[in-house]
Amino acid sequence: MPGFDRLALLASITDRAQDAEAALRAERDWVPLEEADAVVVLGGDGFMLQTLHQMLDAERVIPAYGINLGTVGFLMNKSRSDKAKHTRSIAERLARARTIAVAPLKMQATTNSGETFKFCAINEVSLLRETRQTAKLEVTVNGKVRIAELSCDGVLVATPAGSTAYNLSANGPILPLGSAMLALTPISPFRPRRWRGAILPESSEITIRVLEAVKRPVAVVADQKEVRDVSAVSVRVSTEQRLTLLFDPGHSLDERIVTEQFQV
Structure with a gap:
């Protein structure tokens, strides 16, 4: 997984996020956020914002890949009900993800x-x-x-x-x-x-x-x-700091913004 050899894993305190974290922890080795090339975020939009702010405050920003285990999940990727399939594919999903730059x-x-x-x-x-x-x-x-x-x-x-x-x-x-x-x-x-x-x-x-x-x-x-x-x-x-979000193909933030305009 070029560029993302060292991954951090963060989860919100909800039961769903904690269960997903336990499954992912057993699947591979993870590193602390301050040592990672990218971070996998389990939760909802609020927890993703919290994580992004944590990186901004620390002045060390790395790409973030979110998995929606909250409510709306506008900044997140879709979760999968099959946990085994989900954990096996996390590395592949990151490798195939496209990057979206967000200016705070x-x-x-x-x-x-x-x-x-x-x-x-x-x-x-x-x-x-x-x-x-x-x-x-x-x-x-x-x-x-x-x-x-x-x-x-x-x-x-x-x-x-x-x-x-x-x-x-x-x-x-x-x-x-x-x-x-x-x-x-x-x-x-x-x-x-x-x-x-x-x-x-x-x-x-x-x-x-x-x-x-x-x-x-x-x-x-x-x-x-x-x-x-x-x-x-x-x-x-802020021209000094740019955030990078990672999205699965077909589920990028710009597509969600277009889709939102046709909700009735």
Whole structure:
């Protein structure tokens, strides 16, 4: 298996994932994540995101091959009910897998007290009101103010990989994986009523400034990491780090994104 001689195996805490891990552990030798050429991830999309963030935080990113033992499994490959067949074919599946590059977002948030936080997001960065009062946001793209005051529940910036998640639920557009675009999508916009969001080049830098930040507090979430009481948030694509997902032939992420657009 050229390029993938040393494999790591990670599993979520669910019974299904733990059972699959036990079967795979007995099938071959595995190495710790920090020594591996690639990692096999057993679980759902949430656990895959957790694994990818773990690698980003460690600043050592290797290809990840997911097997869906969760619910949706948008970032995962199909599992097989026949465990023996499944474990025998794992090496072959990895050898035949195609690679998909995913560019994460880099988010910097400043709080009302002046603290600064930096996180990466693979799916989206979302700003959400903390109280029953509507959030008021100023939206700037590449240094130019595009919306002086957006009254809404929040706004999010989604990658193509994340465009079918929260972004789609907020009526945002689905972005093909190779589009090199970002979705800027409002969440329950009140004013301006006609604005339904924008599709921007991935080279864009988006800055959201919270108006009346103390009276109308806003939190920001980068995938699973939250910062509360923010005054400003900037988002851009991270050109320093690229993630690699491995997919079985015929089950790639770009095909799933196209398929999702024809769901009725």
